[in-house]
Amino acid sequence: AIAGRAAALFTSGALAGLRVVITAGPTREALDPVRYLSNHSSGKMGFALAEAAVDAGAVTQLISGPVTLDTPAHVSRRNVVSARDMLAASEELAPHCDIFIACAAVADYRPLQAAATKIKKIHADSMELALVRNPDIVATIAALHPRPFTVGFAAETGDPVDYARDKLQRKNLDLIVANDVSRSDIGFNSDSNAVTLVWPAGSRVLDMASKNTIARGIITAIADLYTHRGQEGAVPQSPPP
């Protein structure tokens, strides 16, 4: 397997010679040195994508929030904590890549103030926490000139495809990977996932499978769309939208 992967890395594969940057895991937004706001995310999907990208021949970089996963072989990894850290790393690495995959579950709000020392317990029964909007990392990268082929994720409850198509257009993305996080059998800390791929000219369902299998399906679709970009009706095997 190592020899096979090394061969793919240097000689062949659907992404041979391309540079891929992938964000993964959650971000944590500090209230103080003890407390934080975060999102459920094990990082497994992003790490599986990194492994699949390496197998497809790409030079692959991970920008990872706090997770407890080992770095896949042949992947270089940058660790970050907050959304602003992740944006800074993305802005540094994305201009030098061909494909940017924003798989991280970025906290969309952070506390207005992060205290330097622990906030002592207030003996009030309730309190209001002031939050401010975090930067939108995938939209920021998609707005670069020139921009990489940009892939976003949409973790939604209920039917996520309509929301994904709206997000695709609003953020000027090339592909959205949508999944329904209200299903307890997929997503988050699970080893399985089921997703719908939504791009400007079509969509395709990847049925429930291991995150490794789903990752290979996503990377294959990205390679097809990247190769045929600018052509009407890319990814010939797709059903009409």
Next chain:
Amino acid sequence: AIAGRAAALFTSGALAGLRVVITAGPTREALDPVRYLSNHSSGKMGFALAEAAVDAGAVTQLISGPVTLDTPAHVSRRNVVSARDMLAASEELAPHCDIFIACAAVADYRPLQAAATKIKKIHADSMELALVRNPDIVATIAALHPRPFTVGFAAETGDPVDYARDKLQRKNLDLIVANDVSRSDIGFNSDSNAVTLVWPAGSRVLDMASKNTIARGIITAIADLYTHRGQEGAVPQSPPP
């Protein structure tokens, strides 16, 4: 080591024949199926305490928030997510134990409302999150009649001992383990820790060491204090308060 531990478990040890319940890790307080509020805590200190309690001969139960640690040998484990889950498990198990050690980093506030479906991103630059106070688990257990020997933790920034003594009296605890979480070399995800033990009649510093060594020091102090409970000036080797 296994033979030694099994021997201690069944025949001897400072806590032989006693039942110990230990809470460990963080709690997570859901805003919706995706977002949550939490505390930094790897669970390592609580799990090290469970291992040390087993080594001292105690029948040991862990109530653990979301962590990525393996359960120590001979420890029974109950997994929980929120502070209210942890309280329910503690109220169920504590009345049947001799010693209750509240090592978990419990979130002191939770969102007033936890939405059943993901809150769609609001395109506001800021928002207010309404929080309500969580139950105080260690104070609830310390108020039981009869009550177990009850140990709390105080993770504070700056000099924590004065705050710990106030907390000891206010919550009617038998022992507080205080540590300074503003030091980057100890606490949280570190494998080392340094703590100050504070009980009604004295205090003692445990210098920086591995969490396993600190855990054995805490368990030894608990065994001394438990054995001499009701006697003035328990733990003879302690300096005056």
